[in-house]
Amino acid sequence: MTKENLKYDDAMLELEELVREMEYGEISVDELSEKIKRSAFLIKYCKSKLKSTEEDVAEIIKEMSEEG
């Protein structure tokens, strides 16, 4: 799934599922690297999405505030 098509919510869901799997030891050590890589990607993706949203929102809020 490319970054463009990935939704934040789906990314978060996938991330949570990964955490759950990790907590319940359902991931084999062999897969671990791969899964960790995926998690990192998702976290990074969510963060960047959140950041860009935050910036958008901040911009809009700034505009709103300037308008009084």
Next chain:
Amino acid sequence: MTKENLKYDDAMLELEELVREMEYGEISVDELSEKIKRSAFLIKYCKSKLKSTEEDVAEIIKEMSEEG
């Protein structure tokens, strides 16, 4: 809906619904930018409508006062 056809009341209703959704956290990060943009637009629109109404009213009140 263009600005011309939009009624203040409808705009307020939409705005209130948006705010409610936000308050109850029903908006996903994916929609947030869009929704905030819409809210900002509606707020701006309502304010401008309010402002023009205020001016109208002030004008009328001024006329009334001058007439004694």
Next chain:
Amino acid sequence: MTKENLKYDDAMLELEELVREMEYGEISVDELSEKIKRSAFLIKYCKSKLKSTEEDVAEIIKEMSEEG
């Protein structure tokens, strides 16, 4: 309704209805300008009617008093 055909009482009734609507918050911002305009017209009309009546009456009373 033109000024000529409008009766003071009807004008006051309409004004009171407008005031009542305002009291009960039944006027939307969309209508406000129009309603205020109408109110202003009615007030102006009633005032002018009242003024002319007052003058008429004052004249009559003056005559009456002068005659002893």
Next chain:
Amino acid sequence: MTKENLKYDDAMLELEELVREMEYGEISVDELSEKIKRSAFLIKYCKSKLKSTEEDVAEIIKEMSEEG
């Protein structure tokens, strides 16, 4: 009603009725001028009546002789 046909008693009755209307607030602004005009006329008429009478002895005597 012209002054000639108007009787003092009727004038007073009408005046009383007008005053009653005034006291009970049944007069609309639209009627006020007319009512006050009428009241003034009646007052004037009644006042003048106190100090004048149209009766003429000569006339009566003439009438008496005509009738035999």
Next chain:
Amino acid sequence: MTKENLKYDDAMLELEELVREMEYGEISVDELSEKIKRSAFLIKYCKSKLKSTEEDVAEIIKEMSEEG
């Protein structure tokens, strides 16, 4: 079985089987050297696999932390 094709989980399974065999005294002195050698290999393998995974994780965590 070469290191490349060996999976951590399989290695661990084999190791545990070896331990179990030893615990139940099923290993003769004749085999001991061989088995110990194998165990050592497996342990070494698993450790190295774990170490590389740990390094991966550390790297990713480091990256995550650096991105804020």
Next chain:
Amino acid sequence: MTKENLKYDDAMLELEELVREMEYGEISVDELSEKIKRSAFLIKYCKSKLKSTEEDVAEIIKEMSEEG
């Protein structure tokens, strides 16, 4: 049976049989010397085998420990 082909376990088994035979006295004095000779051989063999195994194991353990 040469030293190379002899297994530690077989050597131990033979040794134990020899000891049992000797204990139950079914062996003539003449045989006894022979058997004792055999036993001495077997003991020596096993000891050397055990020693070499011990050295192997120690070596492996040493290696593993060194690797951490």
Next chain:
Amino acid sequence: MSDNTINKNYYSLRQILESVSNVIKGAYTQPYWIKAEMIKLNHYPKSGHCYPDLVEKGNGKIKAQMRSTLWSGNYEKINSKFRKITGRELNDDMNILFLAEVKFDAIYGFSLNIIDIDADYELGVLAKAKNDCILKLKKEGIYDNNRQLKLPLLPQRIAVISDETSKGYKDFRSIIDNNTRGYKFFYMLFPSLLQGDAAVGTMINQLRQIKKLKHHFDLVAIIRGGGGDVGMDCYNRYELAAEVANFPLPIISGIGHSTNETVVEMVAHYNPITPTDLAYLLQQKFDNNAVNISDYQGIVEGFTKDYMNEKISVINNQTNYVINKSKELLNQQNSILQSLKQTTIFSARTLISSQSNSIVHISNKYKFAIQKRLSLEEHKIDRNTKSIYSIAKNLLINQNQKIKFVGEKIELLKPDNLLKKGYSYNTIKGKIITNLDNIKIGDKLITKTYSGEIESEIKKIKKYD
């Protein structure tokens, strides 16, 4: 008697008349109270004497008739008392109770000489007549008619029934004409007698005249005054009272007297008693009207002022209300908008920060889970490693012990070691003796010890059971 007229005894006229006179004098020794109707007084002003004609009627017919005499001296005395008591003078057409001497005079003939008239009787008669009059009026249902008429609010046009010379009329005029307030009354005199029987007719005539002209008048005033209480009986007369009661205009009486109220006064619209009172009454009516009008004028002026003030204040209130309410509405909307805006901003920020926290939280959780997992694996490896070491060590130790044990056992089993301790064994023909079956006496027995062999010969064999 005509048969023996000549030679009969006769009396001279004088004789006979004196005889009659004596009889009468003898029979009527004192005056008598007599009741009769005096149809004519026949008063001769010159002599002052009266010769009242008396009759008694019954069923419409005259039952008795006689002329009487009332000498001027008596007349003056009686009339004065009569007038005083009854309010009227002796006059024609009266039922009277009189005290009279019955006299017969030869020259003047039979006569009744009235020496007193009972005024009280007359009073009773009058009262009865008055009462009858009232009853009749009531019976005819006209008694209250005039009083039920409505007096105009402004009784301005007055038909006066009076006499030009009457003091009452003068009093009336002087008040009416000289009112200081400038009220305009219109009055017209319809002259009439105001007392005595003749007054009835003239008053009725004038009333009828006025009736024809009633549209010119608001009321009729009957004014009399200064005439004392004499001749008032006319006002109790049915004819006049009926005319008054039925009169289409209100009649106000001012006939000034001190006796009882007359029937005319009773049926009149109003009876102020004196002409002065009447004049003041009318003037009072004008005053009332003037007051009323000026009250009304005041009310109209006050009302107008209040009315306009009220209307203006209502309009001003409405104006202020509209203005305030619009402002309020706009302010309200502004503050709603502001609050929505704040909420939007706050919610957006909250959402972002909560998501940010979520990410951090999930990252940490993830990190922790991985680390836990890795350490678990490490632990597992360690545990297995340790197991292997210890098992290997134990195995080697066990085997070492086992070998040692076996070695020791074998050492013990070596024959040399037994011989050393003092044990020995015997052989026959190189074989160790384990049974006695093949042994014969004389066989060579070799005993082996640690230090060397002992050779012996068997002498006896004893087997155990």
